Amino acid sequence: MKYVDSAQVQKNMGGRLRTNQIMKILFLISTLIGLVVLVVLFYRVLADGLGWINMNFLTNRLSVDADRAGIMGAILGTLWLMLVVAPVTMFLGIGTAIYLEEYAKKGRFQSFIQTNIANLAGVPSIVFGILGLTVFVRGMGLGNIVLAGGLTMALLVLPIVVVASQEALRSVPQFLREASYGMGATKWQTIKKVVLPAAIPGILTGVILALSRAVGETAPLTVIGIPALLIPFPDSILDKFTVLPMQIYYWTIDSALVAEYSNLAAATIVILLLILLIMNSIAVIIRNKFQKRY
Amino acid sequence: MDNEQNRDLKVREMIQQNKQNVSLNSVTEKLMPRFLFVVAIISIITTIGIVITLLTETVHFFRDVSFAEFFTGTELSPLGSDAEFGILPLVTGTIISSTIAMFVAIPIGLMSAIFLSEYASEGVRRTLKPLLEVLAGIPTIVYGFFAFTFVTPLLRTIIPGLEPTNILSPGLVMGVMIIPMIASLSEDAMSSVPNAMREGALALGATKLETTWRVVIPAAMSGIVASFVLGISRAIGETMIVTIASGSSKNFTFDVTQSMQTMTAYIVEVTGGEAPAGSTLYYSLYAVAMTLFVFTLIMNLIAQYISKRFREGY
Numbered sequence: 096m097k098y099v100d101s102a103q104v105q106k107n108m109g110g111r112l113r114t115n116q117i118m119k120i121l122f123l124i125s126t127l128i129g130l131v132v133l134v135v136l137f138y139r140v141l142a143d144g145l146g147w148i149n150m151n152f153l154t155n156r157l158s159v160d161a162d163r164a165g166i167m168g169a170i171l172g173t174l175w176l177m178l179v180v181a182p183v184t185m186f187l188g189i190g191t192a193i194y195l196e197e198y199a200k201k202g203r204f205q206s207f208i209q210t211n212i213a214n215l216a217g218v219p220s221i222v223f224g225i226l227g228l229t230v231f232v233r234g235m236g237l238g239n240i241v242l243a244g245g246l247t248m249a250l251l252v253l254p255i256v257v258v259a260s261q262e263a264l265r266s267v268p269q270f271l272r273e274a275s276y277g278m279g280a281t282k283w284q285t286i287k288k289v290v291l292p293a294a295i296p297g298i299l300t301g302v303i304l305a306l307s308r309a310v311g312e313t314a315p316l317t318v319i320g321i322p323a324l325l326i327p328f329p330d331s332i333l334d335k336f337t338v339l340p341m342q343i344y345y346w347t348i349d350s351a352l353v354a355e356y357s358n359l360a361a362a363t364i365v366i367l368l369l370i371l372l373i374m375n376s377i378a379v380i381i382r383n384k385f386q387k388r389y
Numbered sequence: 390m391d392n393e394q395n396r397d398l399k400v401r402e403m404i405q406q407n408k409q410n411v412s413l414n415s416v417t418e419k420l421m422p423r424f425l426f427v428v429a430i431i432s433i434i435t436t437i438g439i440v441i442t443l444l445t446e447t448v449h450f451f452r453d454v455s456f457a458e459f460f461t462g463t464e465l466s467p468l469g470s471d472a473e474f475g476i477l478p479l480v481t482g483t484i485i486s487s488t489i490a491m492f493v494a495i496p497i498g499l500m501s502a503i504f505l506s507e508y509a510s511e512g513v514r515r516t517l518k519p520l521l522e523v524l525a526g527i528p529t530i531v532y533g534f535f536a537f538t539f540v541t542p543l544l545r546t547i548i549p550g551l552e553p554t555n556i557l558s559p560g561l562v563m564g565v566m567i568i569p570m571i572a573s574l575s576e577d578a579m580s581s582v583p584n585a586m587r588e589g590a591l592a593l594g595a596t597k598l599e600t601t602w603r604v605v606i607p608a609a610m611s612g613i614v615a616s617f618v619l620g621i622s623r624a625i626g627e628t629m630i631v632t633i634a635s636g637s638s639k640n641f642t643f644d645v646t647q648s649m650q651t652m653t654a655y656i657v658e659v660t661g662g663e664a665p666a667g668s669t670l671y672y673s674l675y676a677v678a679m680t681l682f683v684f685t686l687i688m689n690l691i692a693q694y695i696s697k698r699f700r701e702g703y
Contacts, residue, residue: 115598122504125497129521129568139539140531190428198422199429210693211433217619217689218682219626221653222439225678228660229442250435257432281414283421311528314628314653318660340530340629347534347633351553357538364531371526 140368144361152362156328157342161355166363168328172241172336173310173370175329179245180252180309185302187249188256192298195257196264197286216254223251224318232319239320241332247315252305259301263294296385303378307371313340339367443682446675453669459676465639465650467659467670474673476680478641482649483684486560486631487624489645493564494620498571499613505572506579507601518573525569533633536562541634554636554648563630567620574619578612579605611699615692622688626681628653652681 155165191208199205227247237243267290275285291298321341329336343363350357451459454474462475501521505514541558545551551558582605590600606613636648637658650658659674 111596111599115596118598119504119508122500122508125500126504126509126517126521126572128497129501129524129565129572130517132565133520133524135539136527136531136535139535143538187428187431190425191432194422194425194429198425208429208433211436213693214686214689215432215436217622217685218439219628219653219685221626221628221656222443222678222682224660225656225675226435226439226442229446230438233666253432253435281418283417284414307526311530313528313530314657317628317632317657320660340528343530343534344629344633347530347537350538360534360538364534367528368531371528375526 140361140364142361143358144363144365147358147362148365152359153366157337161353161359164359166339166342166366168326169337169339169342169363170366171328173338175241175332175334175336176245176248176338177306177310179242179332180248181302181306183246183249184252184256184305184309188253188302188305189260189298191253191257192260192264193286193291196261197282197290212254212257216258219314220251220312221314221318223247224315226250227315228318228320239322239335241329241334241336244316244319244321244336244338245332247319248309248312251312251315252309255305255308256298256301259304260294260298263297263301264290266297267293296381300378300382303374303381307374307378310338310370310374311340311367313344316341317344339363339370343367439682443675443679446672447679450669450672450676453672454676463641465641465655467673472669474669474676475641476652476677478639479650479652479655479677480680481641481643482556482631482635483625483651483653483681485643485645485649486556486563486627486635486651487621489557489560490563490567490624490627491617491621493561494567494571494624495617497564498568498616498620499575501568501572502575502579502613503601503606506576507597507605518576521569521572524566525573527566529566529627529629530633532562532566533559533629536630536634548646551646552636552648554634554638555646556631556635556649557645559630559634560645562634563624563627566627566630567623570623571616571620574616575609575613578609578616581612582608611695614699615696618688618692618695622685622692625688626653626685628657632657652677652684656681 151163152165153170154167155163157166157168158164191212195205195208199208224247227243227250231237231243231246232239235243271289271293272285275289276282280288316338321337322335326335326337343360346356346360346363350360459474459476461477462473463477464473464475465478466473505518509517536558537554540562541551541553541555544555544558545553548557586604586608587600590604591597595603631651632654635650635654637650637654638648639650639655640647642649655677656674659670665671
């Protein structure tokens with residue numbers, strides 16, 4: 096006598112297995128949708144912009160004449176901006192992380208700062224722009240210069256650096272600290288000479304990711320008021336400036352008037368994405384090469 | 390004798406020096422925590438700074454415009470002598486663009502997460518996930534360009550009535566931008582469901598789909614819902630895509646083929662126009678930003694609450 100009626104099983108299971116197969120394919124397709132859009136986006140940008148990239152485009156000043164327009168000013172502006180954002184956000188971010196991980200007692204206050212940082216990460220970037228406009232540009236009377244934009248951006252990306260640095264510090268094993276104390280080192284000596292060097296690859300990865308966010312960010316700078324005019328190249332952090340994303344913004348919205356501006360925007364996007372690609376590759380290399388597993 | 394005295398002196402000097410070092414060390418030891426404490430406080434000052442700036446100027450705004458007019462007014466025409474400051478057109482614009490985005494991001498994001506977490510082999514997962522995360526790393530201005538110069542013209546060939554600037558196209562593109570966020574966070578939540586639970590379901594004869602649907606997803610629900618809420622918050626705060634592709638008409642409408650303005654886009658328009666400080670127009674900037682800030686803050690708090698309160702510990 097048969098205990099299992101295979102025909103019956105087939106009848107019951109067949110449909111369920113088929114649904115499973117169909118859904119599996121559906122799941123795969125939706126995963127691929129995102130990637131297809133990515134490919135279309137890249138293709139679109141490259142097709143529009145690649146032909147416009149040449150030496151003149153990279154080294155010329157801005158111009159209303161599409162054939163002569165270049166993005167040197169925007170590239171320099173981006174570099175100057177990073178020169179402000181990097182030290183400020185590293186100082187604040189790493190300092191906060193060291194305090195939270197090494198000094199703060201676990202308790203109400205520490206979790207208050209922690210929640211605050213989580214919420215700060217969720218504040219829309221444009222609200223940071225308003226903060227920058229009110230405090231740095233108008234309040235301190237700095238005007239729309241590199242320093243004001245840089246400080247605003249530094250605060251915007253601060254949570255990224257804090258969280259990454261905290262994770263890096265947390266992954267330094269306790270026995271390294273104990274060995275250092277055992278040798279008679281004080282707490283700060285231990286942090287400075289043992290913990291930080293061990294955590295630096297993780298911290299640097301976070302800093303680079305934060306900077307690449309700042310390089311691509313546009314909204315806060317539109318609020319601060321970056322001029323669309325032809326301004327001289329910035330020479331210090333006290334000069335007016337423009338950055339690559341702002342240039343893309345102006346060229347995109349004006350592409351309805353001059354069709355070539357759309358190509359200029361695409362070409363600038365190629366350069367911007369190239370910069371981001373380089374920065375992210377450096378972050379990946381640092382992470383893979385220098386991160387020790389304990 | 391002389392030599393010995395010399396050595397004695399040297400040792401004394403060394404002890405002296407050591408003492409100085411120690412006292413210097415103990416000063417740094419005492420100062421460093423305080424110094425770092427001050428640094429850590431700056432993040433709190435930033436939050437307070439945001440709230441105070443928004444609040445003080447918003448109070449100015451409500452001296453000129455009544456609460457009722459602002460929150461129930463369906464007309465927004467900030468320029469001219471008979472200016473109207475109703476925020477509803479901006480709120481509907483924001484809600485509609487976010488809704489369109491979530492219609493794209495939630496199903497695709499969740500289905501991607503299911504595929505990556507439950508169906509894909511380790512190798513496939515390791516290739517697909519970073520690729521998907523590239524989407525999250527692309528600056529929003531690039532998506533704005535994409536929406537304006539590619540998606541809108543494409544949609545216009547399908548939907549003839551579509552205006553050159555409309556809310557549909559930026560909404561869809563914003564959805565694509567949020568896919569990796571939802572996929573990644575939901576995948577994390579689903580991966581942390583222990584295998585024993587899956588094996589239990591499979592041993593009872595459930596198919597993989599049934600296991601995922603009836604066991605894994607309910608178990609990971611808090612993380613999944615939190616990722617949806619964070620996605621909504623991201624959509625509400627998104628600026629450049631809607632600024633570029635949705636234009637600046639302050640229409641109070643629910644017709645997605647029309648141009649609408651979101652709260653974020655309004656802020657860009659008003660600051661870009663260099664509103665004179667002290668005017669009602671200038672203060673309206675802060676009132677709108679305050680509303681936006683409260684919207685996103687509530688969303689973020691809900692997400693934190695969900696993932697803390699309903700987290701299942703395994």
